[in-house]
Each structure stands twice: as C-alpha cells, then as structure tokens.
Amino acid sequence: MKVLVTGGAGFIGSHVADACLAAGNAVVIVDDLSTGKMENVNPKARFEQTDIRDEKLDDLFRSEKFDVVIHHAAQMDVRKSVEDPAFDASVNILGTLNLLEQCRKTGVKKFVFASTGGAIYGEQDYFPADEKHPVRPLSPYGISKLAIEKYLFYYGEIYGLRHVSLRYGNVYGPRQNPHGEAGVIAIFTKKMLAGAQPLINGDGLQTRDYVYVGDVVSANMFALGFAGSGIFNVGTGIETDVNTLFRSLNDLTVAGCRESHGPAKKGEQMRSVIDAGLLVKTAGWTAATNLGDGLRRTVEYFRAKR
Numbered sequence: 001m002k003v004l005v006t007g008g009a010g011f012i013g014s015h016v017a018d019a020c021l022a023a024g025n026a027v028v029i030v031d032d033l034s035t036g037k038m039e040n041v042n043p044k045a046r047f048e049q050t051d052i053r054d055e056k057l058d059d060l061f062r063s064e065k066f067d068v069v070i071h072h073a074a075q076m077d078v079r080k081s082v083e084d085p086a087f088d089a090s091v092n093i094l095g096t097l098n099l100l101e102q103c104r105k106t107g108v109k110k111f112v113f114a115s116t117g118g119a120i121y122g123e124q125d126y127f128p129a130d131e132k133h134p135v136r137p138l139s140p141y142g143i144s145k146l147a148i149e150k151y152l153f154y155y156g157e158i159y160g161l162r163h164v165s166l167r168y169g170n171v172y173g174p175r176q177n178p179h180g181e182a183g184v185i186a187i188f189t190k191k192m193l194a195g196a197q198p199l200i201n202g203d204g205l206q207t208r209d210y211v212y213v214g215d216v217v218s219a220n221m222f223a224l225g226f227a228g229s230g231i232f233n234v235g236t237g238i239e240t241d242v243n244t245l246f247r248s249l250n251d252l253t254v255a256g257c258r259e260s261h262g263p264a265k266k267g268e269q270m271r272s273v274i275d276a277g278l279l280v281k282t283a284g285w286t287a288a289t290n291l292g293d294g295l296r297r298t299v300e301y302f303r304a305k306r
Contacts, residue, residue, distance in 0.1 A: 002026045002064060003224070006052055006099065007072035008045065009036025011176045011183075012114065012168075015213050016070055016220045018042050023221065028064055030057070031073065040175055052095035061102040068224060069103060070112040071096065078119060079265070081141035092144035093151075100155050110162045112223045113152060116145045117167035117233045117274040118208065128209070128237045128275040131167070138267065149231065156229050164223040166216075169235030169274050173213030173294060174301035185210070185295065188246060189302045192255035202264030204243035209235040209273040212289035212297075222283040235274035236287040248292070252299045 003020045007013035008029030013036070020027050027045040030052065041047050050056050052073045074092050075081065081088035096113075103111055119142030121129045137143045152163040176183045178190035188198045211234060219234045243259065250257050279285045289297075 001067040001224075002028070004028050004030060004064070004066045004069045005045075005072065006030045006069070007036060007074065007114075009033060009038060009041050009047070010072060011040075011173075012171055012213060012216055013070075013072035014040035014042070014175060015173075015217045016072065017045055019217045019221055020070070020224070021045060023224075028060070028066070030060070035076075035177055053090065053098055057098060057102055061106045061108075065106060066108050068110045068112065069099060069108055070220060070224070071099060072114045074114065075141070075144075078139045078141045081139050081144070082267070085140035088140045088144055092141070093147050096148050097151065100151060100161070103161055104155065104159050108161065110164070110224075111152060111155070112220060113148060113163065113165045115149060115165040115167045115231070116142060117169050117235055118269065118272040120146050120167060121272070121274075123269060124271060124273075127239070127271065128235070128273040129233075130275040131231050131233055131278055138269065162227075163229045164226055165231045166219055166223060167231065167233045167274065168216060169209035169211040169233075170272075171213055171216050172210055173298050176213075176298070178302070184242060185245060185249070185298060186302070188249050189253065189299055192249060192253040192257055193299075193302055193306060195255070197257055197260055198246065199260055199262045200242055200246055201262055201268065204246065204259075204261060205241050205270070206268060207239035207241045207271045207273065209238065210240055210245075210291055210294070211235050211287055212294035215287045215289055218288075219279060219283070219285055222279070222285055226283070230278075230282070232279040232282070233274040233276045234279060235276050236291075237273060237275055238291070239271065239273040240291060248295055249299065252295055253303075
C-alpha cells in the first residue's frame with residue numbers, strides 16, 4: 001500500500017511511519033516542521049515539508065495516488081487552543097477538511113485519524129469512559145477533534161471513505177517533545193536530567209490515562225488493515241496522578257528533586273481515563289507496556305539524547 005502519514009516528523013507520527021515502512025508499505029510524510037523534527041523522519045520515506053492547509057497538496061495527492069491517509073498533523077496544545085481558538089480550528093478543522101477533499105477527489109480508500117480520548121469526553125460521568133460516554137469537550141482542541149469525527153462520518157456516508165478514529169489517552173515515550181505545555185512526562189524527564197526543578201500544577205492529584213507510544217503504534221497498524229469504519233479508545237484503563245508520575249521519574253532519573261507545586265491551571269480536567277475494551281475485542285489489541293517499563297524506556301531515550 002501507499003500510505004500518507006501527516007505529522008510524520010512528530011512524536012507519534014514518526015513512530016507510525018516507521019511501523020508502516022517495516023510492514024512493507026510505501027510511505028510519504030507530510031510535516032511543516034513547526035513542532036516535528038527532521039531527525040525523526042525515516043530516510044526510507046519520501047518527505048514533503050508542507051502545511052496540511054496548503055494547496056500544494058493537490059499535486060501530491062494526484063501524483064502519489066495514496067491508498068490510506070494516517071492523519072497525525074495537528075495543533076495539539078489544549079491551552080493554546082483556549083488562547084487562540086481560530087488558529088486551532090484553522091489547523092485542525094480546515095487542514096483536515098483539505099485532506100478529506102483530496103481523499104475524495106483522488107479515491108483514497110481509508111482515513112485513520114488521531115483523535116483524543118481525554119479532551120473529547122470532558123469531565124466524565126463514569127470511569128473509565130468507553131466510546132458510548134457522552135462527548136462534552138471543554139476546549140476548542142477537543143471540539144475540533146469531535147468535529148473531525150463528524151466530518152469523517154459524513155465523508156463515509158456520502159463518499160464511501162472508510163475511516164477509523166483512534167481516541168488516544170495521554171501518549172508518552174521516546175521522541176516526545178519536552179518543550180511547551182503538552183507532555184508532562186517528557187517535560188519532567190528533560191528537566192530532571194538537566195538538573196532543573198519541575199513544577200507540578202496545583203495539588204498534583206489530577207489523573208490521566210498514560211499509554212505508551214509503542215502500543216499506540218500497534219493500534220494504528222490494526223486500523224491500517226481494518227476492513228470497516230469505527231471509533232476506538234486507545235488507553236490502559238488505569239488512572240495515574242501527576243504526583244505519582246513525578247516520584248517515579250525522580251527515582252528513575254536519580255535527580256533528587258523536591259516535590260514543588262505551583263498554581264493550578266484554570267479549567268484543567270481533574271480525572272481522565274478511558275476503556276479500550278472495544279479495541280481489545282475487535283483487534284485483540286492490548287496495552288502491552290506497563291507504566292513502569294514505559295517510563296524507564298522514556299528516561300533512557302532522553303538520557304541518551306543529552
């Protein structure tokens with residue numbers, strides 16, 4: 001198959017591109033390098049430095065005739081989406097619509113979408129949340145992801161585009177960007193290894209479902225071969241609070257940092273954990289990497305990058 005991976009120079013997208021190539025597929029990567037890095041780009045892939053909103057995608061889609069698009073390019077910072085909802089919508093909604101129109105015009109068979117299993121549900125009614133949980137996103141970022149899922153349904157019903165939305169938990173692992181607001185594990189690890197003091201927002205009791213990037217990649221590979229359409233949570237079903245993360249990383253890095261707390265972030269969701277039972281039942285997928293092993297691999301990666 002010929003596969004387009006958007007955001008393929010980024011954290012998750014680069015791992016997915018590697019797996020697609022390892023499976024024998026031809027891969028083209030589109031990334032504007034606003035957050036992605038060339039060092040993440042597999043040399044066996046064709047690389048195009050392009051914004052997903054750019055008209056240049058017309059020529060790329062016509063010439064390459066992709067079978068599948070795996071879409072990871074995004075404005076991914078929840079807090080930035082709150083500060084600038086129009087920019088978030090421009091990248092996440094209009095950029096994705098540009099891709100979907102290209103798919104429609106050139107006969108792409110399948111669209112795999114990196115959605116969100118935290119921001120899309122909002123404050124949960126029950127824990128963990130399955131795919132039937134009400135969707136009440138509390139940020140423009142979450143709203144944009146939900147909007148894309150609705151557009152995918154439309155393109156499936158009207159144009160026959162098969163689509164899989166993967167609602168990720170909090171993904172972590174090697175290549176995660178330790179700069180900016182997103183990715184607390186990468187941020188803490190980088191600071192600890194540099195001898196800096198990480199700051200925990202609020203009381204640190206806010207919880208997330210942390211899923212290792214390798215397990216997310218295996219979910220993408222299932223989606224690549226899945227004959228149907230659907231929405232699947234990709235998580236562990238386990239809640240971990242920030243204080244616990246801090247202590248585990250402090251031990252693994254041998255940093256000796258003190259547990260320092262700052263002001264809570266306004267509007268931050270307190271609990272988020274998702275049920276991946278549907279993916280387990282449909283694909284035989286499992287979150288194979290426990291948090292302890294995943295954190296150790298992540299620390300080893302950042303230590304080697306110093």
